[in-house]
Amino acid sequence: MRILSAEETAALLPYQALAATIAQVLADHAQGRVSAPERLVMPLPGGATLLLMPAADPTLTITKLVTVHPHARPSVRGEVWVMRTDSGERLALLEGSVVTARRTAAVSLLAAQTLAPNPSGPLLIIGAGTQGKSHLEAFQEGLGTDKVYIYSRSREHAEALASYARQRRMLGQAVGSLEPALDEASLIVCATTSPTPVLLRAPDRAFIAAVGAYRPEMAEVGPEVVRQAALYVDTLEGARAEAGDLLQAGVDWNQVQPLARALHQPKPGGRVLFKSVGHALWDLAAARLAISSLGIQ
Template sequence: MSTLPTFDAAATARLLDFASLIEALTHAAHELEAGAIRSPVRTAVPLADNGVLLSMPAAASDVAIHKLVSVCPGNAARNMPTIFGTVTVCDGVTGAPEFILDGPTVTGRRTAALSMLGVKYLYPRAPRGFLIIGTGQQARHHAAAIARLYPSATIFVAGKALASEQRFCDETGHEGIRVLPTNGTIADDIDVVMTATTSKTPVYNEPARADRLIVAVGAFTPDAAEIGPDTVRASRVFVDDFAAAREEAGDLLQAGIDWSSVQPIGAAISARAPANTPMLLKTVGSGAWDLAACRVARAAIAGRSN
């Protein structure tokens, strides 16, 4: 049996254009609601030192995928990446494996693209100011997505310390992305706040505002929450995957959210959410979004061979 084509982080990123990802995610959101994508809630297996092994399969009529990633917070002290993983892409009819993508890159770029999908449908105009809370890899992907899709917007970053903010700004600057440190102060004219941390306690407690969209993407376990409960309860809440959010969205669970009022992001795509209402998009991840990303990669690979 021949070796499967395997794409490293840089090659995977080149296959996943943000504009193409948003288009694929929009289509996948409708399919997920219609049951055309089968995507069970991820399986989590504990590892040593508070690590976790995550299994996320998904299948549609044309393609099937399996993402297997490990998240080990203790790796930071070992000078190792926090996340390792792969995504195996298979034919949807025969199940035959076709190629392998870098798991963390798929996760990072499709998560950032999903956030930008939320911006497109939950914010009434092109945002002029973004705040990213967090200075890790997921924050880097979000900065790249903003710069690609809203090049005239100003991007700020908030970290645990001023030094981490400046380091983030320097690193993104080397990639041609201009990011400014908050220096401990959130500007009043920020249109969109994006939280990309795994914090157990809220990193954003500002009052909910009708002129500011909140997108919370980092926390994905019931014991973790990035957004304060008062802010959650005062917002109209959308989620990426309803079933997964009910099990994993600590921000919402800890706030005691009324789940009858929560809607999937597909509802906002079908009919724009009303204006003058505080909006919160909470994402926990789904194999359906990985599948959408794999479709983009598959099309890009096919385009190269033609």
Template structure:
């Protein structure tokens, strides 16, 4: 079945009262590629939408874990992602995080579609990273250093391959077998890739951090002034992938200041130790609209934690084909 056929069927399947369509991961991926997700998010920011208008995600204790509730409204559509986080699930062969997306029309708030939610996260996270990097990275960027080897690392390699012509992709990780697998994934996309060490940030054009690290991954003093650094690995105040040395040197771009100061440990800790001024943070929407220009005389950092509007923008793309 082609993506166009799937998209057409998906559009026809959008339900009315009592008959919402269900979209599997495969159907979502057939309708929205990582690169199309990037376009959907960029267009949303360019349309005049301000991420600070998005409601904060709710974190509610439940059972042995917690629930994340992520609502948003964009034009004719409203939606909410309901995610469960159960730390003991892997011991039972179940995913640690499970999610479902509920898509509604904003006029009547009637449920129009239900979607597998984890795949929306897999799409929107590298997509928003790529939106930022496309504005912040040098046009001739050729060396990409990737920290992490999980699904987000693989998706980011694919997303970033669409915005720049990288000739050297370096994968850094703790487990050699996973590093090798990530290298092979990059090569399957036609990229020249290899394993490497953290010190290779010293001549990187783009650095991407997709880990669950609680402490900085590399010495921020090594990052060259022309580099773009993206960090998306955590949304908890006590976790960080980037040190205060880098955050203090860089132009720091975030999805939304309030959200960053609530959830982004890389930002919060640098502000708290005096390395970074809160009022120096730049909202990504202002970079996209041209209200603020990238500062090419120092590193540009994009720190993201994921926001509800991003899931909704991708979900709309599923039911509204190109």
């Protein structure tokens, strides 16, 4: 069995290839070739959470074990076990926080490629943590994004991520207020753990990826922004249980579409909100890509 470090795991999961693999997993799931039950979510003392996320196809079976401690650093720790479906032989142990960061950003990338009215415009990232960084990388790699604004409650963290963007030859700028950036950005990523909305307005033709809130009582996007957008989610079952942004806005779930359906429809016009709460399907996609890259038969 291969035990892979964070660096080794990241090298096996380039964003564009991972987005394409996620699209293939969605197609296989629609055909009944992939199974993934709802994840087990268990609250822990002190506001922490334990998550167990299994999935399987005819070749690979995976289980991701994750703990989320919002006040710790790092706040997310986890592992992804990869094994053969037919025998249970353990093939690899992937670094879970890297898988989570990269597959979440790859899902947002796939959604932006599919749904964004103006995918070539400037990017605004709200939140300068791990997910903010991974989305910056993914959108640069997959969309060619070359200009990014960074907003964070920590100016130091915003400046650090903007500096990282400049190291990647992007125009990166930390901003102390959302307003000037909102007038220009056509791509917005909300990647905070804020329990209350931080995005209270958005341009009419913006694509918004909201990935930070993961409990019903959490919301990053204000209800008016939600109600005035075409609504898409990574999976309906997960969003109905955990997408506080949508639940608190009181959305009509008949108007919310899963990403799998959107892949086969014309691109919508106007503002688009894509809400992601995570799913084991995306971890299975990461495992497929990693095992293929390792050359394990």
